[in-house]
Amino acid sequence: xxxxxxxxxxxxxxxxxxxxxxxxxxxxxxxxxxxxxxxxxxxxxxxxxxxxxxxxxxxxxxxxxxxxxxxxxxxxxxxxxxxxxxxxxxxxxxxxxxxxxxxxxxxxxxxxxxxxx
Numbered sequence: 055x056x057x058x059x060x061x062x063x064x065x066x067x068x069x070x071x072x073x074x075x076x077x078x079x080x081x082x083x084x085x086x087x088x089x090x091x092x093x094x095x096x097x098x099x100x101x102x103x104x105x106x107x108x109x110x111x112x113x114x115x116x117x118x119x120x121x122x123x124x125x126x127x128x129x130x131x132x133x134x135x136x137x138x139x140x141x142x143x144x145x146x147x148x149x150x151x152x153x154x155x156x157x158x159x160x161x162x163x164x165x166x167x168x169x170x171x
Contacts (some may be wrong), residue, residue: 072110100136104129 109129112120119125145151 089143094138096139097136100129100132104132 108125110122111125
């Protein structure tokens with residue numbers, strides 16, 4: 055015979071499981087937000103420091119020798135670090151992610167449907 059009710063221990067167990075899953079999702083989201091915030095802070099410091107460095111070099115050299123590669127070596131190498139940080143935070147599919155794939159598939163399907171209409 056099948057029962058159509060739940061005991062209080064079953065209800066408590068489901069409530070605890072739901073609470074645990076919500077807390078787990080919250081902690082994952084909080085960790086992700088910290089990573090993204092860390093990346094944006096890194097990017098902000100990169101921009102401010104390099105604007106200051108290049109501006110100082112230009113100011114003290116009279117802006118005549120500012121386009122020498124050595125003046126841009128720090129921003130270039132640090133920029134490589136920024137790119138790797140972005141890949142670490144946003145994943146390797148930064149440009150061609152799942153949303154891009156879905157959008158392209160829909161676009162090609164729409165073109166195909168219009169072709170046969």
